[in-house]
Amino acid sequence: MAKLPKFTNVKDVTNLQTWIDEALYLKRNPLVFRKLGSGKCLGLVFFNPSLRTRMSTQRAAQLLGMETMVMNVGSDGWNLEFVDGAVMNGNTQEHIKDAIQVMSQYCDVLAVRAFAELKDRQADYQDKILNAFVEYATVPVVSLESAIGHPLQAFADLITIKEHQTKERPKVVLTWAPHPRALPQAVANSFVEWMQESEVDLVVTHPEGYELAPEVIKGTKVEYDQHKAFEGADFIYAKNWSSYTEYGQVLSQDESWQVTAEKMALTDNGKFMHCLPIRRNVIASDEVIDNSLVIKEAENRLFSAGIVLKKILENI
Amino acid sequence: MAKLPKFTNVKDVTNLQTWIDEALYLKRNPLVFRKLGSGKCLGLVFFNPSLRTRMSTQRAAQLLGMETMVMNVGSDGWNLEFVDGAVMNGNTQEHIKDAIQVMSQYCDVLAVRAFAELKDRQADYQDKILNAFVEYATVPVVSLESAIGHPLQAFADLITIKEHQTKERPKVVLTWAPHPRALPQAVANSFVEWMQESEVDLVVTHPEGYELAPEVIKGTKVEYDQHKAFEGADFIYAKNWSSYTEYGQVLSQDESWQVTAEKMALTDNGKFMHCLPIRRNVIASDEVIDNSLVIKEAENRLFSAGIVLKKILENI
Amino acid sequence: MAKLPKFTNVKDVTNLQTWIDEALYLKRNPLVFRKLGSGKCLGLVFFNPSLRTRMSTQRAAQLLGMETMVMNVGSDGWNLEFVDGAVMNGNTQEHIKDAIQVMSQYCDVLAVRAFAELKDRQADYQDKILNAFVEYATVPVVSLESAIGHPLQAFADLITIKEHQTKERPKVVLTWAPHPRALPQAVANSFVEWMQESEVDLVVTHPEGYELAPEVIKGTKVEYDQHKAFEGADFIYAKNWSSYTEYGQVLSQDESWQVTAEKMALTDNGKFMHCLPIRRNVIASDEVIDNSLVIKEAENRLFSAGIVLKKILENI
Known part of the structure; x- marks a missing residue:
């Protein structure tokens, strides 16, 4: 069988600049x-x-003339088993590999959302649900955010940066920000990976203990002083994530990491970005959010999903 | 920005008779x-x-060739924050104003259902969810029932009355009826407001303590004797609502207010109406319901929603 | 009123061979x-x-150019009352007969899923929800599995047998298999009924106490020795069901009834079938399932539903 097109990672993009241009078209x-x-x-x-993700991807499909079906696993369907060879005499009613093979037959493309559980790093970083779809689906698979990545978001972020950049090579800062609950690293991971493939100077800033996975961060500059990181920045991308090293733990809720107007003043007229949903006056102040790109960024989810689906439709 | 078309209230109807004619067409x-x-x-x-409301509005949109997306807030999405300036470090994950601005970008029209909470009259009568949509949406907003009104229902009711009236100016009676739980005043409010704009003689009847809001009832005749109210009526519209004055309270479950065949006999061959869902043998007897307009009334929800959407589509 | 087309039972099929041919077309x-x-x-x-069922039926409708609406009763709507004449002052908010009449007005065809409760045999075998739809709907009704039957599944099973049979009159064995929870008899009932109408030699095998309803099994051969039943079989259709005689009880979880490769070796190169979801290594071993028709069978749900909808659309 020829390899199916898929969209689970920046590596699935054939030509990033072309894809951005097509998204803007x-x-x-x-x-x-x-x-x-x-x-x-x-x-x-x-x-x-x-x-x-639910609404933008559905709408993107409709704009391309596709029909859509939504399946809320758990509330609408069955409890799924993930372990190969399991004797299924407990709470699980269907093996994921059977469910995926079946759903593949009813759809031309399958898109799936499955968060990290934040209990077991190794398990999460195997990205078992998304990879089960890639392995067992007989149709192309699109990630709607998996345990370790959110590529449709990162693509929309990149489109937004391209629309709003005023320098050939803007300085883009990914800053950790406080949050009351443990969140996955997926958005941060994908943002870093996509920026690494783009013509930007990326700096990541976070408290100690919030280092991202080495295979993600690679040689990207990490600056532990948030103020220094913000200096001269063109884009400030805020996001909370829980610790990778002390996996899934909330090590800090330090309010001094909140993005405020005072900090934005350190930038070069920098624009604030966040993937939403955002906890106002926790991640960033109202003032910062109300003068930001966050709504426009969300709009671009339509076009990142649209081009991903277009590329897939052209190859099936 | 030019003011967006919307449908939240009878005041949003440009010409009631034309809209009724178009609905019947x-x-x-x-x-x-x-x-x-x-x-x-x-x-x-x-x-x-x-x-x-879910099915008739979706189908009305389909009949007009629209695509639809359904979002069950809470079960499908995030907990929303309503307080401006809130420090969102508790249970809410996204501010309503961000969610609405985002959803606006994925849809050409937004329709929203949000019931009264029946705890705080002032809060409910500010109609905060619907008004947040009107304030923050960048596309037209349609009420699918709000804390204080249900205009798509009232429009369908009016269409039904027009179809079945035998007199130029029929007598229409809105009667309170008993119910085991506290219900909002939304349906009663909208029915009164729409009848006030129509060529009918409206009488409202209910036990003492169930007076509707003064800004709704205005000069409309209130008759506390249900039997007297029914005399010579052409349409009996039954509905339960909880107290407005002792807000949200069930002051009475007096079964003698149930609509029965005996009471219908007091009317001038009057037709029974109710918005559904109806508790049989509580609001009205089986006999009354089985010889009523309730099913035809529900059918007209397709056409009230259809014309509302048509008017909006023509103006965007 | 002329009788509406419906699909609740093999008796609703006008010509089984033609329907199979059309499904394959x-x-x-x-x-x-x-x-x-x-x-x-x-x-x-x-x-x-x-x-x-949710995905295949929706997709089948889309393939025929239909629009679809999904209603999850309970989570999306109201608690329904089933007793005629009930005084609805308890937990139920709408009578099923009103809900069905209303929904009929918003759709051209209604399809409904409602499982057996397995508490009261007489109640389940009256199939009250499906029959309420047939009685009160003013549009054609399709069973998506009812308390006592799953005809869309049985039709897909029959299509699959026709595609894969190598003899003019294959031997088809329905075998009970163990399962940790009580399941309805619906799938087994319909499989028996559809096979009885087909050119196959049907044998049913199960432990004592798992006899199907006499009005279903009729003269069909029952063989209590599973090994004997498997001898020379062309198709092994496994399914668990709870007891009909000791209604809804799990009388046995006897693992020796699991379908294994050893047992499949008794057949004449027999093919394994199951409606899914299947509990692996409980109903059948991984090896049996991984070399079976179960995925292809699920694919045929698209075409059984498609032809059922086609036949209905041609007659309304």
């Missing part, structure tokens, strides 16, 4: 590819809640 | 406006359960 | 009937969870 002409998806169906499978 | 020709909504998307956002 | 040409459903809407009403 789709943004100007949202119905222009409407015939491409005619008679085709996107199945959206949710293991976790979703607002932006 | 759509009823005879349900697919006639199918091109109008092509490539457009209706987002339906539910904070509360719904059967009729 | 649709399988080869999935978009060929796309104009048939244009402007028509299928409402899918779920009282119970569903994956295959």
